[in-house]
Amino acid sequence: MRVALFTDTFTPQVNGVAKTLQRFVNYLDHQNVEYIIFAPDGNQQSVNTEQVKGFKSVPLYLYPECRLSLPNLSTIRKQLEAFQPDLIHIATPFNIGFAGLYYGKKLSIPMVGSYHTNFDRYLQYYDLNILSKWIWKYMRWFHAPFRQTFVPSEETKRDLIQRGFQNISIWSRGVDCQLFHPDYDHTAVREMYNIDEPYILTYVGRLAPEKDLDVFLKIAESLPPSLQKQVHWLVAGDGPIACELKAAAPKNMTFTGYVEGEHLARIYATSTLMVFPSSTETFGNVVLESMAAGTPVIGAQAGGVQGIIAHNETGKLCTPGHVDEFIEAISDLLFNKKLLKEMEIRARLYAKGCSWTSIFDDLLLQYEVAIDETIMSYA
Incomplete structure (x- = not known):
């Protein structure tokens, strides 16, 4: 051929x-x-x-x-x-x-x-x-x-x-499950970005309007006080609205710029959850990469993402643009360690089949x- x-x-x-x-x-x-x-x-x-x-x-x-x-x-x-x-x-x-x-x-x-x-x-x-x-x-x-x-x-x-x-x-x-896996040393990412908070919530992808990052910022700003001080947000990516996002971001949010390879894999593996509000994806490669690293994803119930995430099994699906649903999903998992651990295992198993x-x-x-x-x- x-x-x-x-x-x-x-x-x-x-x-x-x-x-x-x-x-x-x-x-x-x-x-x-x-x-x-x-x-x-x-x-x-x-x-x-x-x-x-x-x-x-x-x-x-x-x-x-x-x-x-x-x-x-x-x-x-x-x-x-x-x-x-x-x-x-x-x-x-x-x-x-x-x-x-x-x-x-x-x-x-x-x-x-x-x-x-x-x-x-x-x-x-x-x-x-x-x-x-x-x-x-x-x-x-x-x-x-x-x-x-x-x-x-x-x-x-x-x-x-x-x-x-x-x-x-x-x-x-x-997804490359030999590159993206959960068994990295988690201290490296924390030390690189000076993260002391117990939970790391991550977004990975292009920084552009169609990724619904206005919703992402509202989620970050609206977490309940009981969680706000325990969470650090990590944004991995670059794009046309990077400067705008940085100017509006809360103090507990770090922007890494574009990363790839093992560096990106370490970020996924070190994260507690990935939060992905984009409603325009035909697939969502980063969602599958996160799951391969054993990190469940809270995503928008739209486009190709909803075909990857099994709701309440490998992550959670929320109505696009509904900030309250995303916050509830984050809170549910961070306050339920047993469910979070089960999701981590199921997410990795799903990715290994891809x-x-x-x-x-x-x-x-x-x-x-x-x-x-x-x-x-x-x-």
Whole structure:
């Protein structure tokens, strides 16, 4: 199998899509599957640069971690014709993705796509709701030629089907349970950030309006007095509203900036709970990472997050935006050590069943089906 991947976000950009695609490329290397990647330019040291065809790019306004590139169409055609892919996978609907769609049609190469981000739901946070109708019209047109459109959760699948999309399949997400685990020395994180309080409540993710971080701050400010002095808040991530959040944050809140790898794994493992109020996630990679570290998550009952958290088993789900529900959930667990310990164990066990290898194995099988369908259509 020879796969051509078109994406407007890739290493070294920092977001769930880029990280997932990087893991997938590592998997393809291990499986000896030939591939070529068309992506924004960057310092892509972690992949074979001969396989990555980069194009100059600028940050996307609503989502700077994605890039708007200016791909050279004639160069792409030459590279595709030389590579002769069996399948094109288009991961994003912007310029590079559009170039993949154009040549997939023109060269009669079977195509699949993936839907990772609820850009439509972001519009309300930037006062751009007027664009919603046109975005969905474009997205339906863009995905129509694909043999399959892969989404990360059942919730996203239902949403797209209701909006008129067809041929929707699940491509879930996994977690590295050898990196994310509970058995780290918890003193290192406490010493690094000068934390003396007994409980650490953590948020991990992009610092942007669509993550409902206004709700997060209200939760932090509104904890009952009996808990307020016992809690330290840790915010791991960066983004366009980082300065605004820091200015409004209570004294018992520390911002780490962007962290990854073992440092991030230690933060998860040292935390008592992760609090994740975002209602716009198609999946929620950080939720699964936290659970792998044995740290239950209190999240919004929306999007893909509600498909990961089992309410009152591996964490708690709260109505999006309802600060009182989040506070009640936090209080319930911090005052019930037995239940908290049971959730820690169940969260870790759930995550251990989410293997990246099995998820990518299944994706390759779906690739083969898409290729076979094309062969049959010509028979």
